Amino acid sequence: MKIAIPTMGAGGLECDRSGHFGHCDCFTVVTVEDGTITATEVIDNPPHEEGGCMRPVSLLAEHxxxxxxxxxxxxxxxxxxA
Structure with missing residues (x-):
């Protein structure tokens, strides 16, 4: 299972979680297998522009x-x- 966490700064497991999904700096994506984190990936969040709140949704789906x-x-x- 891949789980995305909106994060601030450079991303990764040591970064702070962002308080707002669309305005985060990046997404830290962890892959969990049998209850263990097996991989970590950082995906940059595209700029938040008008109507752009669906862009991160598509980006995460693509990953x-x-x-x-x-x-x-x-x-x-x-x-x-949903």
Whole structure:
């Protein structure tokens, strides 16, 4: 399973989680197999522009993300993941 976490800074397991999905610097994606993290990847978040809140949804789908951990997310991205 691939899980994306909106993160600040350079990304990675040591970075802070972003408080808002669409305005994060990047996404830290962890691959979990049998309850263990087996891989980590950082995906840069494209600039947040008008109507651009669906861009990260598509980006994460292209990278095969199965789940996301986020504190704040607008309705359009939420529905896009649904």
């Amino acid at each position: 095969g993300v199965d789940a996301i951990v986020a504190a704040g997310m607008g309705m359009r991205p939420l529905m896009g993941f």
